[in-house]
Amino acid sequence: MSTRYMTYVDGREEPVEIIIHVDGTVEVDGERVDVDLVHISDETIYSMLLANRSHEVFAEYQGEGEWILLVDGERHEVRVEDERMQRLRQFGGGTHGPVGDTSVDAPMPGLVVKVLVDVGDPVGENQPVVILEAMKMENELRAPVAGVIKAVRVQPGTAVNLGESLVIIGPPSEDT
Amino acid sequence: MSTRYMTYVDGREEPVEIIIHVDGTVEVDGERVDVDLVHISDETIYSMLLANRSHEVFAEYQGEGEWILLVDGERHEVRVEDERMQRLRQFGGGTHGPVGDTSVDAPMPGLVVKVLVDVGDPVGENQPVVILEAMKMENELRAPVAGVIKAVRVQPGTAVNLGESLVIIGPPSEDT
Amino acid sequence: MFQKVLIANRGEIAVRIIRACQELGVRTVAVYSDADRKALHVRYADEAYHIGPPPPGESYLRLDKLIDVALRAGADAVHPGYGFLAENATFARAVAEAGLIFIGPSPEAIALMGDKVAARKSAERAGVPLVPGTKGGLSDDELIEAAHRIGFPIMVKAAAGGGGKGMRIVRTPDELPRAIQAARREAKGAFGDDSVYIEKLIEGGRHIEIQILADEHGNVISLGERECSIQRRHQKLLEEAPSPFMDEDLRRRMSETAVALAREVEYANAGTIEFLVDRDKNFYFLEMNTRLQVEHPVTELVTGVDIVKEQLRIASGRRLRYKQEEVTMTGWAIEARITAEDPFNNFLPSVGVITRLQEPTGPGVRIESGVFEGFEVSLHYDPMIAKLVVYGETRGDAILRLRRALNEYRILGVKTNIPFHRRLVDNTNFIGGVYDTAFIENTPELLQPTSQKRGLEAAIAATLLMHQRRQKALVYVAGTDDATSRWRLAARMEALR
């Protein structure tokens, strides 16, 4: 499971395609890049080594995938779209409400303790769907969007890898 | 209802007695002082005008009433004891577990919506005891310490003033 | 020396003055409006007093309140900074009448130099060159004769006028009669008065000013010039000392002229005489600023004289500590004014809270700042939030150092003009010292946001952060709603990377 983003810098029409693989490797426009981004302080300051080039990044999230960044002091406005947002845009819809399917992936390797939803269940945004035990703690995985459960791919006792898809949430049904 | 503190600076044995009245006035060793403390940024930086003398205060809470302060750049270690802690010390106990009574006071004027405890109930730290409506919001007042409810001074519908005592919590009973 | 000084100002200049006082062992009293309770000048001063709501007219311009605070606090002197009441003769007089010392020139000198006509007359008496021209009410023939005497190009201007109406630029003698006629017609139509006059047109002029110091015992010295031609709509953006246009002879002539004017008006304390200098190194009086200037630090860095401390010393009656021949300019200093304005959107003021701030430091860098993390930039006050001043052995060193410092500067929360300065220090004409007051106007690329780079670094950083954010949003620690554990987990996840 990799995650694919289309990223627009400073209002340019041509996006940068960035794929983040579950092993942490990053592909930019089809080319693997060596990147190390570490957090310095607050929620704001980061140091990025990109193929050993050092960049200081100040970042503020504006919501809806929009970021304001200072990279080495130069200001950039960046919009990051994941596949769901891209589909949303393709369907010409607004930016609210889910269109298409969303996968709840394992954010770390672990053991599924409980599955809290069944196929067909409506779920609200932030509603817990799976309990995953990892690093000796129980972690509640929540629905990133509201919708209807389309598939449940694991059951209690399943050992899952980082990034593995656990539950698929489809768009909410018309009558909800 | 005023709150009385004994405050020890830099390990001195002689405390400063500071009383904060519900109207916000402050008395230091029996004398009213004119103080304006405003928050600048983070959880740390404050500006204090004390009778128009300007002091910049950096403060970090260490827990258990202990603070590390930089006042105009000079470092101080300060221990602030409220009446409960003072009693605790008088009883020669440790600093853990309540001894003596603790009052849950109204942190703002409002209307009591619900009283969640009865006299004799054991309560845990942080357990909600009273719901107070103020400024059009319901505010849950919680027990600052574990113990047993010794007195309930209000009932639903009581209008209370800032600082008014609502519930008294006594020490936990021996067998809990 | 004074015991306690009230600073009747705010922002970076109030901080600057407070520091000078502290370094002289003088106690300081700050004043603040509701908008400035948290401001640096309040926090750095020994005492601070509230004087009213944010609009300056209800606080920083209320001389009654300022004098009242000064008396209550037991101050013995008042420093006005720049702006607000700094060139207000009434304030200077009121301060004196309250038995306090005004740290600046006499009310008479302030009033004299604040009146354009009176100032020009004083300049004339002191032998300061004025832009050559005629008075109004002359006949066409008289105007034509005057134009030949003054030399072309000239400007024909409506005597009653303003706003460009009835104004004509004339480059050759044969255009002149028609231009006078046209100007008269326009002036008549616009102002009901066809009187016009002629003034020499200064093309490619530079704005260069001379800093002077004068004590109350008749001693006056020049601290040399500052180059202030990098302007936009008469707002200075960057200043340097010395001027790349200067030579020893011109400096001496301008300094002597400035000192003569100061003597003519019996000036005491720090002051600045602004000149327009043409390509042939003729200079003309513009105006005199009877106060500390924003750009005073560049002079301090090259002369080694602390102008604010000198102001305090002079106002306390001391004699100047320097003789003219002891003043030398060593090295090069540049000041970049950092404003909360968007250079790519017509310098529109940008308001908001400064959420992150990281100021440059290191060798040769001096920051004069009025802001901090959490500071709210409001529309009530000047958009200048800080001054970045650099010093180097040579102009090249100073420019490279300025570039380095600009690259270290980080401000989040409001837009600033830092990108403009970054472009400026890379501009070859600026680097070559080839610029006049029309430079910004004639160099539109300085105000273009487009960069050749694709912004790949920004794309990658934002995407990784977005990804991390998505991951975090998905995970809550079961069995607790405590915010801290959530973050603990996030931190742990980060450690996994």
Place this chain on the structure above:
Amino acid sequence: MFQKVLIANRGEIAVRIIRACQELGVRTVAVYSDADRKALHVRYADEAYHIGPPPPGESYLRLDKLIDVALRAGADAVHPGYGFLAENATFARAVAEAGLIFIGPSPEAIALMGDKVAARKSAERAGVPLVPGTKGGLSDDELIEAAHRIGFPIMVKAAAGGGGKGMRIVRTPDELPRAIQAARREAKGAFGDDSVYIEKLIEGGRHIEIQILADEHGNVISLGERECSIQRRHQKLLEEAPSPFMDEDLRRRMSETAVALAREVEYANAGTIEFLVDRDKNFYFLEMNTRLQVEHPVTELVTGVDIVKEQLRIASGRRLRYKQEEVTMTGWAIEARITAEDPFNNFLPSVGVITRLQEPTGPGVRIESGVFEGFEVSLHYDPMIAKLVVYGETRGDAILRLRRALNEYRILGVKTNIPFHRRLVDNTNFIGGVYDTAFIENTPELLQPTSQKRGLEAAIAATLLMHQRRQKALVYVAGTDDATSRWRLAARMEALR
């Protein structure tokens, strides 16, 4: 000039060198251990490479890794900073053998000056005064005769010795025979060797050093002295330039001596000769540091010479840009070393995360810092986290400015020696310039935490914050466990105040 320089160091000095490179248009390569991934030098450099775990022996001292990174990154020169490999001749040689330029003196000069005996011999040849003394192995009579020649007070020292064993201070001739006997007995007991020697005792000595610059074409100049007597256990805490003890004649003599020594060992690049100066202005060679010194900024501020840039220029083969007669000292500079040590607890290192940091700025203040908010002070490296350097017209101005800047300094999270410096600048002997290397030892009040003030301000502030905290803890907004609303409410409460 170089295209790209690897900085084989960390902390404030790595940042300092990176800035100098940037200001010369030279690209920079940083290296970092696991402990330094977030460090400023990594963030400020153009490139950064990981070189191993935190212990220096596994990272910053690994010459193989450093040279490997330099080659991989395409650097053409290496700057060693100070400490670590800066005075390691093997490293300098290895750099050269890898085809890179070492920004420092030749390996031969480093080796020569690193060997105490060889260094003393070179000094002797160059006519540099050494502390007068005898060699070991002399008879009692020979020692007594030598003592009379040298003059009292003297020290009798065990030739084999160390650690004070077999050491005697002798102030008058009649004490000498017994002291020699006692020293011999002690030496015999401690080291099995009763050979002793005599050395002049320098009382009230000052540690003063001369900064020199030498190019590869035989030009050597002195940049004057630095006063470094404010020491504790041979660790410098504060330095100034000039020295308050200096006069023109002594400066000239010391400078000439230092230059002679540099010539004797065919020195190139920046170096420092340390001297002990007695009350009668006799000076004696201590050692030569064949590298950049921590305290180089004070010399930069008074001479206007950027020593790090000069190092780069010299190493790239250029000739010195200054003649001796062009070097003058103007004004006064003081450097306070800011360390994460508790001055009130025997300067115990204080480790932890710097949670808040606010550095002083404004006129005449230069900060050379290696830290930031979130920086973790660890035991792996030097406790010096920053240098606060101030410049003023006079020593008095500089001291008052230092006091002002120290008052502005805020560091939370670790204890620092700032309180020590605050006491120092208020000490009358320090203000008077009356101190020697024993000053700290003889002035125990500098290390006393007790202040006369009751700390009322601290009591009031902490109590109000405690009160506010209690109020907050009591109140949760019903019907939500969301952390943000809790804070929103708290903010509202604050607005009520």
